[in-house]
Amino acid sequence: MTKYELVTALAKKTGIPLRRAYIVVDTFFERLTRALMNGEKVQIRNFGNLEVRHYDGYTGRNPKTGQKVKVSPKRLPLFKAGLGLRNMLNKGQKTL
Missing domain, CATH: 4.10.520.10 (IHF-like DNA-binding proteins)
Structure with missing residues (x-):
């Protein structure tokens, strides 16, 4: 699965616009990465x-x-x- 496939699946399932789904996915991965970088x-x-x-x-x-x-x-x-x-x-x- 690619990031694009994840974003489109999220947009389709929730009914949110594709642009907003990108923001959600990007925010999730940014927060996850930041937590790991901080040793969490x-x-x-x-x-x-x-x-x-x-x-x-x-x-x-x-x-x-x-x-x-x-x-x-x-x-x-x-x-x-x-x-x-x-x-x-x-x-x-x-x-x-």
């Missing part, structure tokens, strides 16, 4: 949890050359599917 955990009941996990730097190896390479510390997003989403996917339900 985002919990959407029956859908899943999003959080940022910090990984320390380490010395690794280049698989082609075997040469040691310094890998910088990083923060990566982590998504864990909620029970409702997992059940829906496994049972073939159409909605949460």
